[in-house]
Amino acid sequence: QVQLVESGGGLVQAGGSLRLSCAGSGSTRSFNTMGWYRQAPGKQRELVAYVIIGGTTVYADSVKGRFAISRDNAKNTVYLQMNSLKPDDTAVYYCYALMTFNPATYWGQGTQVTVSS
Numbered sequence: 583q584v585q586l587v588e589s590g591g592g593l594v595q596a597g598g599s600l601r602l603s604c605a606g607s608g609s610t611r612s613f614n615t616m617g618w619y620r621q622a623p624g625k626q627r628e629l630v631a632y633v634i635i636g637g638t639t640v641y642a643d644s645v646k647g648r649f650a651i652s653r654d655n656a657k658n659t660v661y662l663q664m665n666s667l668k669p670d671d672t673a674v675y676y677c678y679a680l681m682t683f684n685p686a687t688y689w690g691q692g693t694q695v696t697v698s699s
Contacts, residue, residue, distance in 0.1 A: 584608040584688045586677045591693030598697070599665045604677030604690055606658035613679040613688075616653055616660035620673035620695075630675070633660060644670075667697045 590602040606613055617632025617640075631641045631651040639651050650663040660677060677690035 584679075584686075586679055586688055586690035588675070588677045588690040588693040591675060591695045593696045593698065594667055596668055596697055596699050598667050599663070600667065600695060602662040602664070602675055602677075602693060602695075604660045604679075606660075606679055606688070609658070609681070611681055612655055613658060614682045615680040616658075617651065617678055618660075618662050618675055619678060620671075620675045621692075622670075622673040625673075627676070631662065632678075664695070667695075669697045669699045671695060672697050 585608050586604050586606050588604045590600060594600055612635060614635050615632055618630040619627050620630050621627040629642055630645055631649055633639045633651045633653050635655060648666045653660045673695060674692040675695050676692045679688045
């Protein structure tokens with residue numbers, strides 16, 4: 583059974599940094615795509631960033647230049663380095679993963695990020 587376990591959320595002041603991690607387990611295959619969504623109270627879930635196994639990265643415009651996504655393919659782990667955090671970044675952050683030839687989307691349990699002004 584595939585599982586994604588996130589860590590690294592918390593409370594930080596505006597301008598601060600946090601690093602999120604998401605470790606995948608339960609699969610003998612690597613995830614083709616790993617990334618992060620977030621959902622703020624009263625808002626729809628939105629894509630933050632993702633990274634494809636070859637290294638290509640994509641970011642939401644709202645986080646470009648502030649967030650950096652990376653992955654360790656050997657560990658099936660994805661990271662999100664978040665710098666210059668703003669109160670608008672406050673949300674529950676969800677890790678997700680996709681496999682080639684598998685229609686399922688795997689999700690982590692979510693980790694709360696709160697940025698105080």
